[in-house]
Amino acid sequence: MAMDGDDHSAFESVGGMGPADDFTVFLSRPIKASRIRVVSGSDSGDDALNGAALEVSSDGTTFKAAAKFDEKGVAEAKIGRSPIVALRIKDGGTSVTKLVLREISVISKTKVSHVLRGPGRPFSDLSQAPDLADWDARATKQMESFWANTEAMLYSDNFVPPNKVNIVYRTGPRVTPVAATGGGQMEVNSAYVRKHADDTGLTVHEVTHVIQSNTGEPGWLVEATADYVRWVKFEPQNFTYRIDPEKSDMRQAYRPGAVFLGWCELNYDSKLVNKLHNAGRLHQYSDALFLKYTGKDLVTLGKEFLAAYKADPAHIITPPLPAGMAPRPLPEVKEGTSVPADINGIFSIIAFADDGKPISESGGFDGEGSTYSATLLGSSPTIKGVRFKLGVSGKPNAVPSKGQSVALSGQHKSLWLLAGAAEGSQNGQEVVVTYTDGSTDKFVQNFSDWFEPESFPGEVRAVRMPYRNLSNGAKDPRQFNVYAYGFPLAAKTVKSVTLPNNEYVRVLAVSLAD
Ligand SMILES: [Zn+2]
Secondary structure (H helix, E strand, O other), X not given: OEOOOOOOOOEEOOOOOOOOOEEEEEEEEEEOOXXXXXXXXXXXXXXXXXXXXXXXXXXXXXXXXXXXXXXXXXXXXXXXXXXXXXXXXXXXXXXXOOOEEEEEEEEOOOOXXXXXXXXXXXXXXXXXXXXXXXXXXXXXXXXXXXXXXXXXXXXXXXXXXXXXXXXXXXXXXXXXOOEEEEOOEEEEEHHHHHHOOOOOOHHHHHHHHHHHOOOOOOXXXXXHHHHHHHHHHHOHHHOOOOOOOOOOOOXXXXXXXXXXXXXXXXXXXXXXXXXXXXXXXXXXXXXXXXXXXXXXXXXXXXXXXXXXXXXXXXXXXXXXXXXXXXXXXXXXXXXXXXXXXXXXXXXXXXXXXXXXXXXXXOOOOOOOOOEEEHHHHOOOOEXXXXXXXXXXXXXXXXXXXXXXXXXXXXXXXXXXXXXXXXXXXXXXXXXXXXXXXXXXXXXXXXXXEOOEOOOOXXXXXXXEEXXXXXXXXXXXXXXXXXXXXXXXXXXXXXXXXXXXXXXXXXXXXXXXXX
16 A cells, blocks of 8 residues: 555645644554555655654554654554554654655555544643543543544534544633633643543533534534533433523523433434534524424424423433333242242133144134144243243143232242233233232233243243244244243232233243242
8 A cells, every 4th residue: 555656746734743743544454564664754855754653553542663763754664463454653752844744655465445534532631630641541432432423413414524632631710611622622621620520521522512613503502512412412321400491592502402402302303413513514504494304493392392391301301211111120039939829720722732733723822823832841940940830731721811810828029920922012011919908019011922022121031942833733943932020029918910901911820939
């Protein structure tokens, strides 16, 4: 690979090169190279990078020295065995007035057809705040991990946003109170940062400004977008906000604006922020774009937003989880403590049958003659320490759930169902435990279809079977599943459990356990 193979033509930068600058070339993939040769400085010998370093990297992140530029401005490096993916030129204090590169040659048996623009990253100047090295390292990781996402969120055609920013940490009366970004430089107030050890995410807000690059959006939207990227997308788990519900105008910077944008995206247009930014980039932003993209003008949207915020501030941008999706860990069970409940009396369908034995076409687990294999299921499977007692193969051995009440007794730590769903997953089903004192525990459970495990909260795959039996006795060689469902019990004596009122939930067994 070479720039143009001609030592007399050159790349020339407009500005000079200082100690914090570098020139980095990323290859499209790692290659083995035998040698790299870089020629710097003009034909007449000006701006030769005498003493500067040529470095190489095999991962694109960490670089090691490969050669130094000589007094003629030439660096020649022999490359070892490990493949390289990037090379970097770092000024070694030579401070040239411009960077002039006449040739970069990578001598390799592998053909390199093109190079990639590198991932976005910061370069930090900690000279005035060396104690913040750890804070800076954490911030750098966050900036690098989210740079590409931010670029994608704010993507606009025919524009390549900057992929680096210089960060300088300093403090004093003329320094921004927190952080500010412009002209390729991010200034971070080191006194603020010392007091806010966990606020490293503020740099993700600032990187958004780097990627926005002098957009033509109004100031409130520039800041609302940067906070939207940081809080709604990057660290929603840490996002706290308070909005004045008497506000009449939602053209708000920072967090309130970020919440408003998030709410608009959730309810109206999931690409709104990107669309507004694109208009801003073309200097065609106007408030009327809200009407265009959401069907409602800003004033109407703002009123609707504030009413929604007043009603349920906690779920303004994150709708509450459906009850069946709320996390619920499976109860722990001590082996040998389970007590199977007797449900033989309510069995009415044949959910499992012996291999090769035909059954009625209108029967079976799914009502179309298909069944679990009794051979694969066994007669008393133990799942997560819970032993279930099954009915008899080929006879009615499961319950289509229709709100039946199953009598229970004793005091136990957990209740378990062995079950599966037909006709797709059956979500939001109520399982109600009644205690002898008349009190109840209600659980909302999602049940996976027997063919499609979805790992719902409270559900565990009990038996996976490589086939099911068809009504004619043949095997259907796809994977089918039986699931176990665990429910924690109160420290009281149980009286009964009421099954869900949905006959597509098919229950094979019920057990109590400790
Ligand atoms: Zn900002």
